[in-house]
Amino acid sequence: MPTFVQILDFIGTFAFAISGIRLASAKRFDWFGAYVVGFVTAIGGGTIRDVLLDVTPGWMTNPIYLICTGLALLWVICFSRSLIRLNNTFFIFDTIGLALFTVVGVGKSLALGYPFWVAIIMGGMTGAAGGVIRDVFINEIPLIFRKEIYAMACIAGGVVYWLCDAIHLESYACQMITGITVFLSRILAVKYHICLPTLKGGENAANAD
Amino acid sequence: MPTFVQILDFIGTFAFAISGIRLASAKRFDWFGAYVVGFVTAIGGGTIRDVLLDVTPGWMTNPIYLICTGLALLWVICFSRSLIRLNNTFFIFDTIGLALFTVVGVGKSLALGYPFWVAIIMGGMTGAAGGVIRDVFINEIPLIFRKEIYAMACIAGGVVYWLCDAIHLESYACQMITGITVFLSRILAVKYHICLPTLKGGENAANAD
Amino acid sequence: MPTFVQILDFIGTFAFAISGIRLASAKRFDWFGAYVVGFVTAIGGGTIRDVLLDVTPGWMTNPIYLICTGLALLWVICFSRSLIRLNNTFFIFDTIGLALFTVVGVGKSLALGYPFWVAIIMGGMTGAAGGVIRDVFINEIPLIFRKEIYAMACIAGGVVYWLCDAIHLESYACQMITGITVFLSRILAVKYHICLPTLKGGENAANAD
Numbered sequence: 145m146p147t148f149v150q151i152l153d154f155i156g157t158f159a160f161a162i163s164g165i166r167l168a169s170a171k172r173f174d175w176f177g178a179y180v181v182g183f184v185t186a187i188g189g190g191t192i193r194d195v196l197l198d199v200t201p202g203w204m205t206n207p208i209y210l211i212c213t214g215l216a217l218l219w220v221i222c223f224s225r226s227l228i229r230l231n232n233t234f235f236i237f238d239t240i241g242l243a244l245f246t247v248v249g250v251g252k253s254l255a256l257g258y259p260f261w262v263a264i265i266m267g268g269m270t271g272a273a274g275g276v277i278r279d280v281f282i283n284e285i286p287l288i289f290r291k292e293i294y295a296m297a298c299i300a301g302g303v304v305y306w307l308c309d310a311i312h313l314e315s316y317a318c319q320m321i322t323g324i325t326v327f328l329s330r331i332l333a334v335k336y337h338i339c340l341p342t343l344k345g346g347e348n349a350a351n352a353d
Numbered sequence: 354m355p356t357f358v359q360i361l362d363f364i365g366t367f368a369f370a371i372s373g374i375r376l377a378s379a380k381r382f383d384w385f386g387a388y389v390v391g392f393v394t395a396i397g398g399g400t401i402r403d404v405l406l407d408v409t410p411g412w413m414t415n416p417i418y419l420i421c422t423g424l425a426l427l428w429v430i431c432f433s434r435s436l437i438r439l440n441n442t443f444f445i446f447d448t449i450g451l452a453l454f455t456v457v458g459v460g461k462s463l464a465l466g467y468p469f470w471v472a473i474i475m476g477g478m479t480g481a482a483g484g485v486i487r488d489v490f491i492n493e494i495p496l497i498f499r500k501e502i503y504a505m506a507c508i509a510g511g512v513v514y515w516l517c518d519a520i521h522l523e524s525y526a527c528q529m530i531t532g533i534t535v536f537l538s539r540i541l542a543v544k545y546h547i548c549l550p551t552l553k554g555g556e557n558a559a560n561a562d
Numbered sequence: 563m564p565t566f567v568q569i570l571d572f573i574g575t576f577a578f579a580i581s582g583i584r585l586a587s588a589k590r591f592d593w594f595g596a597y598v599v600g601f602v603t604a605i606g607g608g609t610i611r612d613v614l615l616d617v618t619p620g621w622m623t624n625p626i627y628l629i630c631t632g633l634a635l636l637w638v639i640c641f642s643r644s645l646i647r648l649n650n651t652f653f654i655f656d657t658i659g660l661a662l663f664t665v666v667g668v669g670k671s672l673a674l675g676y677p678f679w680v681a682i683i684m685g686g687m688t689g690a691a692g693g694v695i696r697d698v699f700i701n702e703i704p705l706i707f708r709k710e711i712y713a714m715a716c717i718a719g720g721v722v723y724w725l726c727d728a729i730h731l732e733s734y735a736c737q738m739i740t741g742i743t744v745f746l747s748r749i750l751a752v753k754y755h756i757c758l759p760t761l762k763g764g765e766n767a768a769n770a771d
Contacts, residue, residue, distance in 0.1 A: 407616070
């Protein structure tokens with residue numbers, strides 16, 4: 145069982161690192177900068193989760209995350225021309241990463257004895273916080289706050305995990321169903337342009353505080 | 354006693370969440386983004402404090418902070434029109450939140466056995482760090498670094514707590530006087546346009562490093 | 563031995579605080595904002611390292627870092643005119659700080675029993691993460707991701723530490739050689755305009771995720 149989760153974790157790491165490296169490259173970062181942004185995109189969410197759960201972050205016990213990010217950087221350096229045509233492929237990869245990270249985040253929190261509402265937040269954080277740090281580093285407003293059903297897909301997955309657990313499904317089944325929920329939520333949201341309403345606070349709000 | 358501090362904590366959470374949600378709405382964040390920014394504004398300072406003090410952040414042991422932020426979001430969605438007219442009310446709320454968070458931050462650090470100079474910093478961090486994360490998320494230079502006596506009011510409150518403790522006042526009295534100090538410092542600073550001097554480093558400084 | 567490391571730590575703190583305060587002053591921060599940015603530049607990297615290593619951050623056990631930053635602020639306030647002419651001096655100071663922080667970061671991680679590849683990352687983080695937080699606070703893309711051999715000098719130093727340790731040099735000698743490596747790497751990189759290649763991801767990458 146842990147091996148299965150680990151394999152998924154590594155695939156997700158690769159996909160997220162690619163996402164960070166590509167956005168860094170669009171901002172003319174050098175190789176080191178791109179590597180760091182890729183690495184932080186991949187492990188940032190899990191690291192914040194582990195700091196909050198007071199356990200040692202996974203990447204400090206296993207160098208595979210560093211290697212994964214290195215391979216992602218190599219990939220982008222070698223195939224930068226063809227990457228643009230692969231946008232759809234990367235979208236799928238990124239969504240797989242999102243699903244896997246959510247499952248890992250919820251599962252780890254539950255294993256540590258936290259209640260479900262904490263685990264759901266930790267799932268969403270594992271999936272989405274890396275992308276927020278990435279966007280802060282490239283000096284953009286985090287994408288997930290404005291445009292897409294992204295973190296909401298993680299939250300939906302977390303709730304489904306909770307329901308599956310409530311009807312006493314095996315943890316393996318819970319994780320499969322959760323992952324599929326996250327994956328499909330995001331794919332369908334993008335395909336049918338489903339998004340959350342925007343707040344209308346007015347221009348004066350900015351002066352309020 | 355803990356119940357009294359908890360109640361104050363919840364009022365402060367609501368006020369801070371409103372502040373985050375309003376600024377997010379001015380940037381056209383969706384509901385999810387606004388919720389996250391509101392939540393982080395409310396619990397960000399306390400979370401960094403708790404991570405540094407190596408205790409479990411308060412919001413992970415009690416879902417009231419999530420609920421508070423949800424109510425704040427609902428409030429902004431329902432009453433967005435009238436919010437602009439309420440700027441002064443929110444200024445008062447926000448200042449109450451600042452005072453309460455400072456008291457909670459100083460008190461918690463002292464209870465954990467840290468010296469007073471650490472507790473004063475933790476008080477300021479509890480009050481002001483959430484707003485810094487908020488401003489980073491909406492891609493603005495943090496307001497408190499440039500414009501207002503904000504965090505300085507927390508620091509002043511922390512020093513007053515220290516003085517009250519030094520003359521052996523009851524902890525209840527220390528907390529009341531600290532809260533009032535923070536509240537009045539900020540109100541008076543805004544009313545009389547008191548602000549700290551600005552540094553004049555010159556344009557070449559930006560090339561220095 | 564600890565006293566030697568501590569003295570170096572304080573010199574590095576002063577240099578890094580100056581760097582933060584000068585950039586803050588270029589953005590018209592007030593004294594408080596400049597102090598906070600200087601402080602975070604100085605202790606930010608070490609604090610993230612200590613949170614990840616699960617030990618209490620150094621500045622919470624010793625007020626010298628706060629005092630150092632206060633002296634740095636006083637210096638900038640008093641000598642702001644002459645600071646521009648001192649750019650080269652500050653470049654040297656900053657590079658000394660970088661070298662010292664790397665040595666402290668690697669040494670502390672090894673002392674806590676972490677493997678070398680973690681220690682190297684922690685060395686780089688101690689040296690460079692404070693500057694990243696500084697740049698996020700002043701709302702700029704972190705400089706180290708784009709322009710200079712900066713964090714790479716820390717990484718080089720960490721690798722040299724590892725090699726020195728592998729041939730069983732005294733820890734004092736390891737630290738001296740590591741520090742000199744970091745210092746010379748950065749000086750030479752700036753003098754001869756050595757920099758890492760930039761990624762060419764194309765404009766469409768920004769739309770990918």
